[in-house]
Amino acid sequence: MLSIKQGKQLNTVLIGLLAWGVALVIFFPIFWMILTSFKTEIDAFATPPQLFFTPTLENYTLVNERSDYLRFAWNSVVVSFGSTAIGMLLAIPAAYSMVFYETKRTKSILLWMLSTKMLPSVGVLVPIYLLFKNLSLLDTRTGLIIIYTLINLPIMIWMVYTYFKEIPKDVLEAARMDGATLFQEIWQVLLPMSKGGLASTVLLSLILSWNEAFWSLNLTASQAAPLTALIASYSSPEGLFWAKLSAVSTLACAPILIFGWISQKQLVRGLSFGAVK
Amino acid sequence: MAKLTIKDLKKSYGDVEILKGINLNIYDNEFVVFVGPSGCGKSTLLRSIAGLEEVSGGNIFIDDKDITDAAPAKRDLAMVFQSYALYPHMSVRENMAFALKLAKQPKHIIDKKIMDAAKILELDALLDRKPKELSGGQRQRVAIGRSIVRHPKVFLFDEPLSNLDAALRVQMRIELARLHHDLKATMIYVTHDQVEAMTLADKVVVLNKGRIEQVGSPMELYHNPTNIFVAGFLGMPKMSFLQAKVISANSLGLTVELSSGVDMCIPVSSDGIAKGSTVTVGIRPEHIQITDKNNSNFTGRLDVSEHLGSDTYCYVNTDANEQLTVRTPGYYQGKYGDTVGLQVDLRHCHVFNNDGQSLYKLNRSAA
Ligand SMILES: Nc1ncnc2c1ncn2[C@@H]1O[C@H](COP(=O)(O)OP(=O)(O)OP(=O)(O)O)[C@@H](O)[C@H]1O
Ligand SMILES: [Mg+2]
Numbered sequence: 001m002l003s004i005k006q007g008k009q010l011n012t013v014l015i016g017l018l019a020w021g022v023a024l025v026i027f028f029p030i031f032w033m034i035l036t037s038f039k040t041e042i043d044a045f046a047t048p049p050q051l052f053f054t055p056t057l058e059n060y061t062l063v064n065e066r067s068d069y070l071r072f073a074w075n076s077v078v079v080s081f082g083s084t085a086i087g088m089l090l091a092i093p094a095a096y097s098m099v100f101y102e103t104k105r106t107k108s109i110l111l112w113m114l115s116t117k118m119l120p121s122v123g124v125l126v127p128i129y130l131l132f133k134n135l136s137l138l139d140t141r142t143g144l145i146i147i148y149t150l151i152n153l154p155i156m157i158w159m160v161y162t163y164f165k166e167i168p169k170d171v172l173e174a175a176r177m178d179g180a181t182l183f184q185e186i187w188q189v190l191l192p193m194s195k196g197g198l199a200s201t202v203l204l205s206l207i208l209s210w211n212e213a214f215w216s217l218n219l220t221a222s223q224a225a226p227l228t229a230l231i232a233s234y235s236s237p238e239g240l241f242w243a244k245l246s247a248v249s250t251l252a253c254a255p256i257l258i259f260g261w262i263s264q265k266q267l268v269r270g271l272s273f274g275a276v277k
Numbered sequence: 278m279a280k281l282t283i284k285d286l287k288k289s290y291g292d293v294e295i296l297k298g299i300n301l302n303i304y305d306n307e308f309v310v311f312v313g314p315s316g317c318g319k320s321t322l323l324r325s326i327a328g329l330e331e332v333s334g335g336n337i338f339i340d341d342k343d344i345t346d347a348a349p350a351k352r353d354l355a356m357v358f359q360s361y362a363l364y365p366h367m368s369v370r371e372n373m374a375f376a377l378k379l380a381k382q383p384k385h386i387i388d389k390k391i392m393d394a395a396k397i398l399e400l401d402a403l404l405d406r407k408p409k410e411l412s413g414g415q416r417q418r419v420a421i422g423r424s425i426v427r428h429p430k431v432f433l434f435d436e437p438l439s440n441l442d443a444a445l446r447v448q449m450r451i452e453l454a455r456l457h458h459d460l461k462a463t464m465i466y467v468t469h470d471q472v473e474a475m476t477l478a479d480k481v482v483v484l485n486k487g488r489i490e491q492v493g494s495p496m497e498l499y500h501n502p503t504n505i506f507v508a509g510f511l512g513m514p515k516m517s518f519l520q521a522k523v524i525s526a527n528s529l530g531l532t533v534e535l536s537s538g539v540d541m542c543i544p545v546s547s548d549g550i551a552k553g554s555t556v557t558v559g560i561r562p563e564h565i566q567i568t569d570k571n572n573s574n575f576t577g578r579l580d581v582s583e584h585l586g587s588d589t590y591c592y593v594n595t596d597a598n599e600q601l602t603v604r605t606p607g608y609y610q611g612k613y614g615d616t617v618g619l620q621v622d623l624r625h626c627h628v629f630n631n632d633g634q635s636l637y638k639l640n641r642s643a644a
Contacts, residue, residue: 173358178350179350
């Protein structure tokens with residue numbers, strides 16, 4: 001028989017092992033991608049896969065020569081930050097009114113918004129494409145910002161909604177009694193109180209926009225193409241070049257990975273808001 | 278500091294009318310307490326005054342200025358919430374400074390006001406803490422401090438002490454009374470604790486189902502309730518009610534026969550009361566005494582006794598199986614099931630007609 005203390009220790013060890021296992025499974029593809037990006041094309045194809053090889057930077061040099069990485073990266077930055085900023089500007093007032101001035105229809109509106117996410121994107125590709133064409137939005141960053149804002153807005157409103165739900169109404173009323181205007185009430189009381197949740201909403205929106213590929217591939221050509229389009233350009237009909245593809249993917253993921261790494265504390269706090277007090 | 282007038286105030290949620298026409302005058306420096314059973318609309322009335330609820334009809338005036346539709350920020354009222362509602366991301370100092378900063382007061386004045394309030398409420402040592410680092414009583418003090426730094430026209434309190442433990446509640450009650458005295462402010466206070474109502478109020482407003490039942494000083498309400506609801510609501514333990522039939526009515530009062538067969542002549546006005554009609558007699562525990570059963574024509578059987586030390590409350594069942602509460606001295610030792618004699622102080626009995634309205638007492642001056 002184990003004592004209670006030993007049992008607890010065993011539990012901790014088991015949970016730790018499980019967590020490591022899950023983390024490895026999730027991390028492995030990224031690890032392999034980075035590894036492959038330093039191989040020659042021949043090493044990359046080798047069977048069995050090689051763990052030890054002479055690393056080379058030739059893929060990166062080649063990618064750099066062949067395409068203007070910085071331009072794509074800049075497009076990604078502008079488009080994800082732009083759509084996230086506009087999304088937050090819309091999501092905060094929307095969630096505020098839905099939480100603090102709830103009506104009979106609020107729940108249905110929330111569900112309806114989420115239901116738009118269930119529509120397969122390809123179903124509206126043609127109408128959106130034609131719309132964009134008529135409005136001269138094709139291959140513009142503005143166009144991408146608009147479409148990203150629209151596709152991420154339901155999730156952003158949902159998230160902000162759940163964070164605002166946790167805020168006691170009394171505190172906002174106290175601010176109102178203290179003489180705060182609507183803007184001051186939101187800016188000086190509500191937002192600081194929900195900043196963990198808002199930060200994770202911002203992060204999620206950035207990640208989703210950064211990694212979005214369907215619309216960026218279909219609506220951009222050269223001018224506004226973000227990093228996802230750059231990756232796609234390397235899986236061309238001429239055949240797959242695993243090492244180069246890995247190099248460009250690594251380059252595309254790196255900024256958001258680093259960004260996520262820096263802000264992981266905020267992210268974890270925001271996502272577990274309410275569950276862990 | 279100000280005067281507040283409420284005229285025919287109504288409030289509905291959908292089809293449900295919560296406040297059904299409230300008329301009330303609150304004068305400068307008055308401490309007014311709203312009491313009433315849960316759900317009667319006390320908070321709704323207070324929040325309507327605050328401007329946190331839109332009203333469906335009627336008007337609210339502060340110093341003769343109509344503020345019915347003014348935003349809360351424009352009313353210059355301060356509110357203390359049951360949940361304290363402190364800003365969790367701000368220190369105690371910032372919590373108290375918030376309203377002053379919004380009002381763009383100069384920093385040295387803000388600092389001075391905070392120091393003054395902190396001194397009154399003994400918060401000096403806590404100014405740099407966050408609300409989550411404070412105890413319940415301290416949080417309540419900060420919430421009060423946040424309102425007094427503003428010198429508002431009227432203070433509004435919604436059950437501010439109900440989250441505190443009993444001892445702290447008594448202490449804060451005394452502090453609030455002192456604060457009212459020192460600040461000479463108009464205060465409106467919602468509670469369902471009648472001890473708070475009786476001890477703090479200059480004026481008690483008894484609410485029931487969205488209507489005002491009676492307004493008056495605590496003693497007035499206690500001794501001359503206008504109806505059976507107020508009579509039963511105020512007083513601990515409650516007034517006992519006995520059914521009775523009117524035998525005769527004359528200028529000396531009303532002679533009634535209780536269901537238990539006992540006759541008594543109570544000095545109340547008999548206007549509009551016909552012989553043979555039924556009435557309710559109300560007797561407070563301190564107006565009945567237990568006597569020798571052999572010398573009394575009014576007897577009952579002793580039920581449970583509650584010994585509080587200074588007093589003992591005895592619950593007595595009459596012959597008609599109605600329950601009476603009797604206050605006896607602390608040393609009284611009655612046994613469960615004993616038959617006891619009862620002596621009623623008739624001058625202090627209340628009689629209510631069929632509509633529950635109180636009959637005017639003939640010896641009112643002696644009450
Ligand atoms: N937002 C609302 N929507 C619908 N009905 C409401 C709303 N707020 C309050 N009510 C109803 O209004 C009535 C009065 O509520 P109120 O909060 O004023 O009662 P109260 O006297 O303060 O009671 P308590 O002593 O329990 O605090 C209650 O019956 C309540 O159900
Ligand atoms: Mg209430």
